[in-house]
Amino acid sequence: MYTRAEENYLKCIFHLEQEHKGAVATNAIAQMMHTKASSATDMIQRLADKELVSYRRYKGTTLTKAGIAVAVAVIRKHRLWEVFLVEKLNFQWDEVHEIAEQLEHIQSEELITRLDKFLDHPDYDPHGDPIPDKHGNIKKTEKKVLSEMSKSQHGILVGVRETSGEFLQYLDKRNIAIGTKIKVLGKEFFDGSMIIQVKREQFFISKKIAENLYIQV
Amino acid sequence: MYTRAEENYLKCIFHLEQEHKGAVATNAIAQMMHTKASSATDMIQRLADKELVSYRRYKGTTLTKAGIAVAVAVIRKHRLWEVFLVEKLNFQWDEVHEIAEQLEHIQSEELITRLDKFLDHPDYDPHGDPIPDKHGNIKKTEKKVLSEMSKSQHGILVGVRETSGEFLQYLDKRNIAIGTKIKVLGKEFFDGSMIIQVKREQFFISKKIAENLYIQV
DNA sequence: AACTTATTTTAGATAAGACTAAAAATAGAA
């Protein structure tokens, strides 16, 4: 099988490739992995030797079929464990990421099959991200970033972009969670800030917040 | 914290020290770790630098207070995860060791605290081994190896020495499990083999089998 | 006590994964 480091790099490249659509820059990988560009280059070259990524120097990196399969399997494990931590061990949604980051590397097909069953085959993790099935298929959900919505539009929160503790606690404090209905009451052109309606309350939110909330309309 | 390898060596030394009472030979460690004596020496010296073991060359190794604490914490995690796998995910008791071997290295105090609670604070793992509490205290149980019992003595199975799949499946096949009442009907001096009564059946067992069953009289 | 064997340690190599510093390639600006 693959090492922890390899799995983490593949997962990282997968996420960057999704976001930017196209070859991923070495610097972007290094930044997300909290490492130096030279270390990233080193790993990328080893992954290329194993045909998990295709790579032409100075031109960026993309995952191969094999690389995608590994990345998606790790993401599946990560998200299933997050569900376990929240649903069964009563962790808060902002506390689970670090632990899942470790648990995602446990090697056992059977374990994941049984965990999935134990959790009753969940479709989404606590942050609203879809859980790939055992064949690696990911349910594509139609969702919009809140910051791109306009006045008087509404929808329900189905996911968050940021998963840092600070951000998730910010949402908790305002009773905003996955499934919460949100309506745009006003939007400021100058700075992109908004007034939103959540249940019976109204909040002012900055553009930065709005950019990190995914809404299903 | 400590690396996976360090944790595995410490756990290994702990178990060997329990068995033989006294300093542990380098070869014994190497054998149990499935590695070479030179590799073991190397690690022992590094553990000695970190004051996790006390070591005098050619004289063997013993754990320090600090080393014991690390080993026991790992053993606690290993056994709690084994309970989880059997009780919650319905694994058989012979299938859980390998997976627990990985899970025991997950670093999170909070996770173990919550797992322990989720499992309702179990005292023993599926193989009858006691689970250390969070302070590292291990319940000492009075138990006897079946091979040392004599004719017409009886007791209940409280643990197994071997945990290999083959051995555990051998027991399953004969309906022998933790908690099963066993009576010695006969014992052969020549080879130490026995006839035992288990529920309504009688079995012939070799000395090797008898040496791997712990009985509470 | 001297020799032989088994155990343990050292010396030297290797691979993964990280780093710093320097060189090379690319992109942007003048």
Place this chain on the structure above:
DNA sequence: TTCTATTTTTAGTCTTATCTAAAATAAGTT
């Protein structure tokens, strides 16, 4: 197009954890 700034790669070093081969020590035997 040529210079400059940024990005990326290479070269060389480090640590952990492993190996093989050789040297050192301990234990056992005549």
